[in-house]
Amino acid sequence: MTLTSPGPTVGVVGGGQLGRMLGEAAAPLGLELLVTDPTPDCPAAPVVRDQIVGDFDEAATLRELAERADYLTFEIELADPDVLERVAEETGTPVHPAPETLRTIQDKLVQKRRLSDAGVPVPEFRAVDTADDLREACEELGYPAMLKARTGGYDGRGNIRVEGPEDVADAFDEIAGPAMVEAMVDFERELAVMGCRGADERDTFPVTETIHREEILRESVAPARASRAVRERARDVAHDVFDVMEGRGVFGIELFETTDGEILLNEIAPRPHNSGHWTIEGCHTSQFEQHLRAVTGQPLGSTDQRFPTVSTNILGDVSERQPAELRGEDSVLGTPRAHLHWYGKLEVYGLRKMGHVTLTDDDRDGLLADARDLRDGLTFE
């Protein structure tokens, strides 16, 4: 390939923190980024060539994006696969990953069915269209079970734990739409693997341990504190997932390590993922650079790990929506090998992802505790 100036333009649907970190990774590669996001002055705006203000599913917006770009991709699952597909066809601008993949993943039931059909181990699940379906499924799978809206959920939204028969009616009412229910997994820990599919390569990043609370990711530990055998199994499962995905790009693959050492697939995100933010410092190639390499058909970079790494999210700790003012950042900036990543969101609210802190060291002992200490010194109050 030939590198030119201005370089190829990658149009990104979504300009949140993922778009911002894609922007940070684009310039060294000679790529220009253009994002579309409904929020004027979105997090990506200051570090990309331009933002088109518009909805993720608005045909005119996506067409403008496609016309001004050489490649299309998305950093948010809310992108409309039908519109993306049509716009790509009309403009000739390729979309990666394929809209078909997005369509599969947007519907959690379809996602699980396709993965299961491909031989990927998943928790037992059932489709749920009525409260009776839910009751029947729970009796088969056992209580508690996890009821999930088929579409639109993220960071635990759209998921409801059904503790017993008395919860069934309320849970079904609350989900208010097509759903699926899964057997609750008794897990030792949660793991994640970032996979990447290039033009004719497949690779995975080292297995990450993900620690959630209230279903929101708090910390990522890499390498995961799981046995070598479990980590190998996790990477194998991630490789099996490739068969379900079409098109190029990185995929976030969330897994359970069960108490008996099995790996079960939880969910997939067809884009860079929070559990891979640590790769910016922790690997020779970050998930963001890797995604851009893949989308533009360049060779993939090395996914080897540089050193043990923990990253921890900076979440909103306020009860009311208010202008974002973070106190305590000096302690992060003053700590050797700690790296601040601020997303530039104008307002903070409870549990909103506002940034993250990554800490590296030559060994993993104490790293998680140190990273938590750093994060706990930060507040928006």
Added chain:
Amino acid sequence: MTLTSPGPTVGVVGGGQLGRMLGEAAAPLGLELLVTDPTPDCPAAPVVRDQIVGDFDEAATLRELAERADYLTFEIELADPDVLERVAEETGTPVHPAPETLRTIQDKLVQKRRLSDAGVPVPEFRAVDTADDLREACEELGYPAMLKARTGGYDGRGNIRVEGPEDVADAFDEIAGPAMVEAMVDFERELAVMGCRGADERDTFPVTETIHREEILRESVAPARASRAVRERARDVAHDVFDVMEGRGVFGIELFETTDGEILLNEIAPRPHNSGHWTIEGCHTSQFEQHLRAVTGQPLGSTDQRFPTVSTNILGDVSERQPAELRGEDSVLGTPRAHLHWYGKLEVYGLRKMGHVTLTDDDRDGLLADARDLRDGLTFE
């Protein structure tokens, strides 16, 4: 300090590759960058909030920059210190490093006198106002000697080697202005140290070996292949240089290691420097992040080295000015631990700095040869 959105804005005089790499470093810290550069669509433009098109010494341009920024800095010595000083005073926006430092450095004779007065070892030098001055100085210092224009030179421009008495008249005519002459240094190798002065900290990055040809930097090797004692002496000299500099920021300090193991200061750049580009991958904090931390008064980051690192410049290899089209980048992208940095310049000409490639490894053996091989596979022809 409190981190807000939008974050503090740093106004940068100059939007070349240094401005571009400052832009890449700014977003994670929550800083916004605004640059001014006379070339529309300068290298920094795609990765910063905005570019003000205007000359480096134009008062109206710098005033607009100062009015829209919380801090001012510069990535090019052509910034006018008088205008910067006046604008800073009028708008209350602080400039780092201090314009006084820029003034000192812009005049190579003043620079050398101040450094010498501060006890920094420098090659013997004399002021040259007439051809007779030059002849007399050369007789004292010995032939060959290096005649240097006091102002305006860079990358070897403005430097003329005076081989013998027969060259004196022509050399003086060619320089056409106030000059100085230096004893030619018999050096073992050239070294560089990036120094950084924060709000109340001083630190230096590991000593780099710099390899020039035709007075243009080709490769940087870190750590330098010099003895530990020499490297320590180089860092000590860099610390002495701090006493001559006012204000905060990083400084590129170019040194000679003489054949008898002494360190002599060659030149200073009051800004991030080509010899420090390797720090992006090679150190826990890059020179660009460090500069932004310093300018905004944040704690400095760790300057510890991650692993042995070599960077090599991608220079124009064409004889005529033409649109920039680089062939061979795939081999760089396909090499594990090689990192491409493209500057986004629209046109290439002979020896123009178009980008650089950084290669890291766990030991230094073979790294320079491998980096050269990678670079030699790139061409604009």
